[in-house]
Amino acid sequence: MLTPEDLSAIFLSAKLATVTTFFTLIIGAPLAWWLSRGETLCRRLCGAVVTMPIVLPPTVLGFYLLVFLGPFGPVGKLFTALGFRLLPFTFSGLVVASIIFTLPFVVQPLQNAFEALGERPLEAAATLGAGPLDAFLTVIAPQARSAFLTAAVMGFAHTIGEFGVVLMIGGNIPNVTRVLSMQVYVYVEGLEYGQAHILAGGMVVFSIVTMLILQFLKPKREKFLRSRS
Amino acid sequence: MTIEVDLKLSYPAPGGQKLNFHFQLVLPGQGITTVAGPSGAGKTTFLRCLAGLERASGHLKVNGEVWQDYKFFLPTYKRPLGYVFQEASLFPHLTVRQNLDYGAKRRHLRGGQAGPGIDLNHFIEILGIGHLMERKPETLSGGERQRTALARALAANPKALLLDEPLAALDRDRKEEILPYLKSLKELTLPIIYVSHDQGEIERLADTRVRMERPGVLPVIQPYL
Numbered sequence: 001m002l003t004p005e006d007l008s009a010i011f012l013s014a015k016l017a018t019v020t021t022f023f024t025l026i027i028g029a030p031l032a033w034w035l036s037r038g039e040t041l042c043r044r045l046c047g048a049v050v051t052m053p054i055v056l057p058p059t060v061l062g063f064y065l066l067v068f069l070g071p072f073g074p075v076g077k078l079f080t081a082l083g084f085r086l087l088p089f090t091f092s093g094l095v096v097a098s099i100i101f102t103l104p105f106v107v108q109p110l111q112n113a114f115e116a117l118g119e120r121p122l123e124a125a126a127t128l129g130a131g132p133l134d135a136f137l138t139v140i141a142p143q144a145r146s147a148f149l150t151a152a153v154m155g156f157a158h159t160i161g162e163f164g165v166v167l168m169i170g171g172n173i174p175n176v177t178r179v180l181s182m183q184v185y186v187y188v189e190g191l192e193y194g195q196a197h198i199l200a201g202g203m204v205v206f207s208i209v210t211m212l213i214l215q216f217l218k219p220k221r222e223k224f225l226r227s228r229s
Numbered sequence: 230m231t232i233e234v235d236l237k238l239s240y241p242a243p244g245g246q247k248l249n250f251h252f253q254l255v256l257p258g259q260g261i262t263t264v265a266g267p268s269g270a271g272k273t274t275f276l277r278c279l280a281g282l283e284r285a286s287g288h289l290k291v292n293g294e295v296w297q298d299y300k301f302f303l304p305t306y307k308r309p310l311g312y313v314f315q316e317a318s319l320f321p322h323l324t325v326r327q328n329l330d331y332g333a334k335r336r337h338l339r340g341g342q343a344g345p346g347i348d349l350n351h352f353i354e355i356l357g358i359g360h361l362m363e364r365k366p367e368t369l370s371g372g373e374r375q376r377t378a379l380a381r382a383l384a385a386n387p388k389a390l391l392l393d394e395p396l397a398a399l400d401r402d403r404k405e406e407i408l409p410y411l412k413s414l415k416e417l418t419l420p421i422i423y424v425s426h427d428q429g430e431i432e433r434l435a436d437t438r439v440r441m442e443r444p445g446v447l448p449v450i451q452p453y454l
Binding site for chain 1: 280281282304305306307310311312314316318319320321322331332335336381382385
């Protein structure tokens with residue numbers, strides 16, 4: 001059934017998705033919070049840059065990352081000067097690319113939830129002696145709990161589904177950067193449809209389950225409206 | 230004991246105009262002061278400036294404590310006040326008890342006995358919410374929510390209580406139910422600023438009356454104490 005290479009690919013995908021989800025939530029929550037605080041030109045601009053990967057072909061994003069992180073790119077030169085290993089074709093490189101590529105899918109549900117909550121909960125918390133961070137952790141975050149779960153599921157699933165970026169920046173190295181979607185591609189290229197079916201079918205099931213989870217996470221509208229007062 | 234206010238605020242109104250407010254008055258440092266006036270005169274804005282929810286410029290001194298000066302601005306969460314919004318604005322993920330504790334805990338951490346030492350249990354009894362303690366806000370009626378909001382503001386042991394039309398969202402019966410509770414606040418030795426445009430409420434509650442005639446301008450009132 002599953003070969004050792006398949007298992008390695010599955011493990012790599014799961015690891016990548018977990019690490020990426022963790023970091024995108026840490027970066028995405030404050031970012032979404034900041035973006036939801038009113039509309040200035042600067043915020044709109046940042047919002048556009050953050051959401052850009054949704055419409056950008058993944059290969060384009062991967063290409064530019066390769067250029068920037070590579071030995072002749074600005075980040076690459078900095079890394080070389082500091083004595084770090086270059087990021088392309090490493091697992092760390094995959095993580096960096098995945099974070100950028102997945103960020104909009106984490107930021108958007110959070111930003112929507114924060115905007116829907118509005119100023120009032122924060123103001124009420126402030127009049128009760130809660131500073132900004134305190135209010136965020138004790139009033140905003142618990143009320144946006146389902147949005148955080150949605151963001152986490154979206155981030156995880158979206159990273160599992162990556163192909164173009166991973167191909168460009170990861171380079172399809174077995175056991176290092178050959179993730180699940182890559183393994184399917186390798187099988188199809190080698191006309192090994194039987195093996196491809198097993199992995200591809202598994203991905204379909206995974207996707208359906210993910211979408212079902214997201215359906216259940218959707219806040220019930222009626223309850224939400226009542227809780228506003 | 231007075232509240233000295235000299236605050237200016239301007240913010241953009243829809244249509245490219247600017248709304249300018251200048252609140253300059255002295256209010257008594259205890260008892261219920263009602264603030265009346267037509268809609269749009271800036272009654273809510275006045276309360277929000279006192280609370281620091283709007284960043285007005287100027288000077289604000291409450292019973293000897295400077296809350297705001299030309300170079301100094303005490304953020305809302307550091308001002309020892311209680312605020313009741315037009316809608317109860319309870320935290321939906323917390324029970325009534327947890328809502329009450331929310332402010333009490335934080336004020337306690339921030340320097341213990343800040344206010345006049347309100348006996349909360351006494352007020353929970355007066356407000357008739359003792360049996361609701363373990364309930365979530367969404368299961369409460371409008372009147373119960375508003376009473377809880379009042380208790381929550383008191384639980385934080387404030388040195389000033391700001392009430393923004395706390396009865397506006399309620400029907401006549403519910404208003405009648407809460408008015409006696411509001412009246413019982415007079416036994417506290419802290420200033421209560423009560424915004425309302427309901428003449429009946431004002432008649433029954435006011436120790437001092439202020440009326441905003443022109444938008445954003447409050448007359449200078451001399452304290453009665």
